[in-house]
């Protein structure tokens with residue numbers, strides 16, 4: 105049975121109504137906001153007991169699979185809010201700096217709203233699936249000879265000078281939309297988990313999760329998780345305590361040396377009783393393979409949260425006995441297919457005969 109909604113989308117009954125429709129009452133958005141949605145959110149919380157066992161066992165582990173949002177990353181939650189606000193106030197164009205996922209998301213939601221999108225990316229450092237997305241959705245893509253941090257400084261400056269709406273997570277409405285992931289986790293589990301682990305780049309996501317969990321706790325007594333934020337070791341300003349001029353990591357989504365929301369991220373981790381640590385590229389790629397072994401293919405950055413957790417457990421620095429843990433996996437593996445292609449040899453080639461096939465596979 106199809107239902108027509110206020111914003112024109114058709115849904116099968118009420119399975120997923122989009123972030124603004126579902127949680128709009130809890131998001132601090134101006135009255136002029138005009139909903140633009142691709143039915144983002146409502147992502148699954150997947151239990152991974154085998155992986156929990158491999159990490160040491162004795163606790164419940166769930167993956168919040170944010171790669172299943174419309175453009176393949178968690179960015180869509182904040183983007184529906186930022187673009188809806190921008191459209192409502194009459195903006196005709198939006199701009200952002202991006203390591204790739206924000207670009208694809210901004211491009212898609214701007215297209216949906218009939219607005220122009222301009223995205224700035226660091227030259228040669230954006231995964232193929234993300235760049236293709238931004239182009240496919242019709243954004244003007246500009247490569248900057250420099251880092252994400254350089255690109256962010258540029259878009260902030262130009263949005264102050266020209267009538268073009270900034271949709272990076274410096275835009276407060278992005279954070280409002282991203283709070284919805286915390287609400288969903290509490291609604292699905294019936295309360296907040298004991299520990300939430302997630303990757304940290306520009307630090308908007310960890311900041312909004314903390315805002316969301318605190319708000320839900322005030323309203324519903326849902327409890328507060330400890331946070332384990334994880335940066336890549338080659339791009340870990342919040343762990344080192346100073347900016348990183350030339351950040352480097354295979355996890356290109358979090359290749360950020362000067363996080364815009366760094367102070368808030370540190371505060372969130374501390375207030376929650378948790379911490380921010382670093383994981384090496386090898387640890388991140390190893391966790392990416394482990395997650396794929398559970399049927400969950402994520403891009404490298406998305407495996408960082410669990411890679412950090414595995415590191416602490418291996419060193420005996422994390423006791424999770426009887427606890428419930430949620431790992432946020434922020435983006436889909438299809439975003440960065442090259443990283444897998446680089447790690448494997450080309451598949452073998454056989455003559456088209458049953459004998460040749462029998463010789464190379466073992467049947468039970």
Ligand SMILES: Cc1ncc(COP(=O)(O)O)c(C=O)c1O
Nearest residue numbers: 205305306307308309357434435
């Ligand atoms: C897949 C993925 N994971 C994690 C992050 C980090 O999120 P934040 O910059 O909000 O810390 C990003 C940011 O681009 C991302 O694309």
